[in-house]
Amino acid sequence: MAAGLSTKGLPLGRHAADVRRRIEAMEHLLERSFVIPGTKQAFGLDVILDLIPGIGTSIAAAMGVYMAWEARNLGMPKTTILRMMGNVGFDWLLGLIPWVGAIPDFFFRSNSRNLKMIKRHLDKHHPGTSTINHG
16 A cells, blocks of 8 residues: 555544545545555555446445535535536546446546645635645
């Protein structure tokens, strides 16, 4: 497993900094928790779940919807949340293609896209939650 964000001890509070830590952990789990040996190509649970036709991609989509739910709790604009849901929906549709649906997940990372939108909102409206990204 790739070194990175630990899910142990994630805060349960509603404070923006707590939300930020939870969604960063979810994005990491879904998009970057493993590395293909001998490469720097990261992938996550989203790709693995896409290998289980129908059920797996729906589980991954539900996890992506959780990030949009957290965004709603932060008071993000409805239009941004709709864009996030569109990203999750598009990813879900791609994942419905048995086996082949996992391939686009290497390129269209809906959860990473959604995390960027949430971080932009947090950085603007809750600047105290910003963290230094060490790569």
